[in-house]
Amino acid sequence: MVANTETQAKRCALRYARCGEFAMDKVDVIIVGGGLAGLSCAYELADSGMTVIVLERGDFSGSKNVTGGRIYLSPLRNYLPDLWKEAPLERHVTKEFITLLGETNSTTFELYSDRSNQEPYPSYTLLRAKFDRWFADLVSEKGVFVIPQKNVDDLIREGEKVIGVKTEEEEIGADCVVAADGILSFLAEKAGLRKPFQPQHFALGFKEVIALDPKTIEDRFRMGEKEGAAQLFAGTLTKGIMGGGFLYTNQESLSLGIVVGIHSLNQREPREEIYKFLDEFKERPEIKNLIKGGEVAEYSAHLISEGGIHIKPRVYGDGILLTGDAAGLGLNMLVTVRGMEYAMASGVLAGRTIKMAKEKNNFSASSLAYYEKLLNESFIMKEMNNYQNTLSILENKRLFSKYPRGVSDLFEKVMRVDENPKEGLYKTISQELKKNFFNWETFKDWLQFRKV
Numbered sequence: 001m002v003a004n005t006e007t008q009a010k011r012c013a014l015r016y017a018r019c020g021e022f023a024m025d026k027v028d029v030i031i032v033g034g035g036l037a038g039l040s041c042a043y044e045l046a047d048s049g050m051t052v053i054v055l056e057r058g059d060f061s062g063s064k065n066v067t068g069g070r071i072y073l074s075p076l077r078n079y080l081p082d083l084w085k086e087a088p089l090e091r092h093v094t095k096e097f098i099t100l101l102g103e104t105n106s107t108t109f110e111l112y113s114d115r116s117n118q119e120p121y122p123s124y125t126l127l128r129a130k131f132d133r134w135f136a137d138l139v140s141e142k143g144v145f146v147i148p149q150k151n152v153d154d155l156i157r158e159g160e161k162v163i164g165v166k167t168e169e170e171e172i173g174a175d176c177v178v179a180a181d182g183i184l185s186f187l188a189e190k191a192g193l194r195k196p197f198q199p200q201h202f203a204l205g206f207k208e209v210i211a212l213d214p215k216t217i218e219d220r221f222r223m224g225e226k227e228g229a230a231q232l233f234a235g236t237l238t239k240g241i242m243g244g245g246f247l248y249t250n251q252e253s254l255s256l257g258i259v260v261g262i263h264s265l266n267q268r269e270p271r272e273e274i275y276k277f278l279d280e281f282k283e284r285p286e287i288k289n290l291i292k293g294g295e296v297a298e299y300s301a302h303l304i305s306e307g308g309i310h311i312k313p314r315v316y317g318d319g320i321l322l323t324g325d326a327a328g329l330g331l332n333m334l335v336t337v338r339g340m341e342y343a344m345a346s347g348v349l350a351g352r353t354i355k356m357a358k359e360k361n362n363f364s365a366s367s368l369a370y371y372e373k374l375l376n377e378s379f380i381m382k383e384m385n386n387y388q389n390t391l392s393i394l395e396n397k398r399l400f401s402k403y404p405r406g407v408s409d410l411f412e413k414v415m416r417v418d419e420n421p422k423e424g425l426y427k428t429i430s431q432e433l434k435k436n437f438f439n440w441e442t443f444k445d446w447l448q449f450r451k452v
């Protein structure tokens, strides 16, 4: 339940003040967006003595949020150490699968590691509808006012300085506005910090949550109770378009989805109806047998950032900070997708910056620039820098067609015994390698790949 109790309402109302010439109500901090970034910022600020409100346009936190979703807790424990004991996470990931799909075959690499199966578990699956809702309740209990069904329409500015936000019904002032409004952050654009949407920097994800009983999930993935699996797919499922598939095991469901690059999709003739990709993916034997008997419980579609550091805007201005997806903090690392840890850690760092600014009573851009420094020192920007070349690699169509197919064809040739005498292993492998991999294109791709 979102906290809108009388006590909190009074507490909040008491702290309201009239705000200068604009004669509007004023709080210390307005956080726009009650997703992971916004709620983490609110959590960090909850004990600061400041009046903080979170405005979320959805019916509740988690109602509009989409992820794959797998979260890595190891980098987050330093930022939010007390959060995880009670958090409604699904399964800790003990198995990694990477599946390369050809037309009629596939090769799967499977990793099981004892290290992933020891506490504290490094990574979990999660469902945002459950997790964000729980997080919003927690933040509310700590005294932050989380207000659902509140869409922010605009920023209020005094010259360059952001001094509040406008909703349909009212104007609310604040010393600092935190844009945590997600990937298409119009607040970041309105603040002049972010350039308009460019298709080559975004992909579109479609996802189904398929209900299955826990025992069936554990049997199908050969896992113990509460153990989880993360599986990524590349190859013919996206028909040569940049993208791939994912499958995560939750406690009582599977999250199955497909992601395709918008630019790559737009270039394709004839146009593909992308939602059909997921239906076709579900018909593949590799998937069909895993989801057999399951009921689709949820369907969602959402944009996902692929631009990495190339689309990161300036993350601070006079009276405003950008966090999470709104700050362009998302990364496709080819073997995994990152965004949730960045959202949460950046929310915490924004909170710390605001506390520091409050001490100095200075919310100008030069004071809030401290946030950029904190981000640069964090794992977020270090990883964004380390993976700055993935975008150019993702533009390489061979990664989504020729190579996955080539690996599966090679493996099939190695394993197949037919009516003809079987050729020597070395000859079989070298013939296949020559056909698909020993050429100028692959050499150039290898040179490029060394940059990641």
Ligand SMILES: Cc1cc2nc3c(=O)[nH]c(=O)nc-3n(C[C@H](O)[C@H](O)[C@H](O)COP(=O)(O)OP(=O)(O)OC[C@H]3O[C@@H](n4cnc5c(N)ncnc54)[C@H](O)[C@@H]3O)c2cc1C
Pocket (backbone or CB within 6 Å): 032, 033, 034, 035, 036, 037, 038, 055, 056, 057, 058, 061, 062, 064, 065, 066, 067, 068, 069, 070, 071, 150, 151, 152, 153, 180, 181, 182, 183, 204, 205, 206, 207, 257, 259, 302, 303, 304, 323, 324, 325, 326, 329, 330, 337, 338, 339, 340, 341, 343
């Ligand atoms: C298909 C898919 C798969 C992904 N897989 C993974 C994964 O496995 N692991 C991972 O780490 N990341 C993954 N990501 C990325 C990750 O989900 C995001 O990086 C993360 O959700 C960003 O969190 P956020 O809080 O910044 O934004 P969001 O979760 O999008 O939250 C923004 C919030 O702002 C609200 N809002 C927006 N505009 C307004 C407004 N005007 N007024 C009020 N409220 C507003 C929205 O309703 C929403 O609640 C995936 C993303 C997608 C789409």
